Amino acid sequence: MSLLSTATFFDLHISFVYSPMPIFPASAICCTSMFAVNASWYFEYINFIIMHFTLSYVGVSIFVGLLYRY
Numbered sequence: 736m737s738l739l740s741t742a743t744f745f746d747l748h749i750s751f752v753y754s755p756m757p758i759f760p761a762s763a764i765c766c767t768s769m770f771a772v773n774a775s776w777y778f779e780y781i782n783f784i785i786m787h788f789t790l791s792y793v794g795v796s797i798f799v800g801l802l803y804r805y
Contacts, residue, residue, distance in 0.1 A: 738796040745789040753782040 749755065754768035766779040 738793070738800055741789060741792040741796050745786075745793050748782075748785060748789055753786050755786070 752768055752770060753766055754771075755764040756767045757764055764783070766774075766782055768782075771778055771782075
């Protein structure tokens with residue numbers, strides 16, 4: 736259940752709320768969602784942190800699931 740909920744939250748956040756767009760050739764990402772139109776830089780910074788936390792939770796959930804399975 737933990738893996739499904741974290742993966743779902745990560746997918747919804749990355750698709751609709753954050754919507755990252757890579758900026759080439761610089762190694763940077765800017766937020767292109769509909770919520771970021773009139774937002775300040777705080778919004779992009781907070782969404783970047785949430786994206787990394789949810790990505791970490793998905794990775795840890797997969798690791799724990801594999802650890803207890805085998």
